[in-house]
Amino acid sequence: MKRFDTHFRSFGAWTARSSTLALGAAIAFAAIAAGCGSAISSAEPFGSTGDTGSGTTGAGGGTTGQGGGTTGQGGAAAAEGVPCDVAAVFASACNSCHGANLSGGAPVRLVTYAELTAPSAIDGKTETERSIARMQAGTMPPGGGAPAGEIATLQAWVDDGFQKGSCGGAGGAGAGGAAPDPFAAAPQCSSGNTWKGGASNDMAPGRACNQCHNQQGEGPVMTIAGTVYPTAHEPNNCYAADVTGAVVEVTGADGQKFDLTVNPSSGNFRSHNSQSIKKPYTAKVKYQGRERIMVAAQSEGDCNLCHTQDGTQGAPGRVLLP
Ligand code: HEC
Numbered sequence: 001m002k003r004f005d006t007h008f009r010s011f012g013a014w015t016a017r018s019s020t021l022a023l024g025a026a027i028a029f030a031a032i033a034a035g036c037g038s039a040i041s042s043a044e045p046f047g048s049t050g051d052t053g054s055g056t057t058g059a060g061g062g063t064t065g066q067g068g069g070t071t072g073q074g075g076a077a078a079a080e081g082v083p084c085d086v087a088a089v090f091a092s093a094c095n096s097c098h099g100a101n102l103s104g105g106a107p108v109r110l111v112t113y114a115e116l117t118a119p120s121a122i123d124g125k126t127e128t129e130r131s132i133a134r135m136q137a138g139t140m141p142p143g144g145g146a147p148a149g150e151i152a153t154l155q156a157w158v159d160d161g162f163q164k165g166s167c168g169g170a171g172g173a174g175a176g177g178a179a180p181d182p183f184a185a186a187p188q189c190s191s192g193n194t195w196k197g198g199a200s201n202d203m204a205p206g207r208a209c210n211q212c213h214n215q216q217g218e219g220p221v222m223t224i225a226g227t228v229y230p231t232a233h234e235p236n237n238c239y240a241a242d243v244t245g246a247v248v249e250v251t252g253a254d255g256q257k258f259d260l261t262v263n264p265s266s267g268n269f270r271s272h273n274s275q276s277i278k279k280p281y282t283a284k285v286k287y288q289g290r291e292r293i294m295v296a297a298q299s300e301g302d303c304n305l306c307h308t309q310d311g312t313q314g315a316p317g318r319v320l321l322p
Pocket residue numbers: 090093094095096097098103104105106107108120121122127130131132134135139140141142146295296
């Protein structure tokens with residue numbers, strides 16, 4: 001039960017993560033505001049560019065831009081002073097919850113030098129030492145803990161007296177093997193290609209499938225459906241790039257596992273009637289031997305309802321390729 005995040009793409013610019021984690025009410029509101037049209041037109045598919053009303057599909061669109069962040073600083077800049085190997089451990093295993101914007105119920109940010117060396121509320125030792133304890137106990141990340149190598153990296157930094165280091169420039173997943181928080185990425189449509197209309201398994205990538213099918217009384221209502229993207233904040237209707245071979249593994253409440261194929265041309269995935277998936281379920285994305293795991297069990301199968309461009313209901317952004 002470990003996250004493998006060794007593969008990172010370079011992101012164009014650094015921004016703070018989305019400022020708002022809208023909760024249930026916002027989703028309900030967005031459902032009304034989304035305004036699905038009734039015709040499948042190539043000019044304006046379903047008459048709306050956003051299920052959440054947060055941003056457009058145009059260049060530079062979205063609310064994840066620097067002006068929108070409550071934390072004020074971009075991910076890379078904020079992590080200044082933290083040595084690369086240490087930043088990489090937190091970025092890959094922890095920052096999806098303990099990031100610049102907290103999610104998944106995590107109580108503390110573990111990104112900046114100040115945050116990592118601040119005293120923990122539990123025992124007054126630094127958050128890094130507290131992190132080591134939780135990783136050793138197998139309770140962080142939840143449900144599995146971390147491999148010895150990652151723990152050793154953090155322990156070496158503690159033993160070193162928290163020497164300052166850096167990761168080089170933005171996008172610096174370079175020689176040091178450091179990995180920036182992928183959820184700090186700028187919004188972009190990495191394929192440069194958007195859905196222009198027409199109903200099929202590849203339709204409306206990024207948007208909440210069942211929500212619209214229910215509203216329109218058309219299209220299949222699927223137990224599980226969503227979209228996998230190569231970066232964390234891709235806009236609605238953007239086809240995913242480079243997801244060939246990705247699989248979404250869903251584990252039902254009865255322990256049964258189902259592998260859902262990710263369509264290479266859109267990033268969409270879905271379950272079929274023959275698959276009896278019991279809720280609540282957990283999910284992970286598998287790709288080239290790496291995986292990203294959703295720890296929290298969910299009863300809602302419309303993944304993109306929470307995994308919007310910015311993320312709502314605690315989700316950190318898109319369902320992301322590992
Ligand atoms: C899926 C979300 C998630 C991920 C990923 C995650 N955490 Fe947590 N973390 C939580 C939640 C929820 C809590 C509060 C409940 C608890 O303490 O168990 C927490 C609490 C903590 C605390 C504070 C509590 C304490 O004992 O001082 C530390 C430190 C911590 N996590 C470290 C880490 C580290 C280090 C990683 C990565 C190796 C990590 N977490 C990954 C969700 C997460």
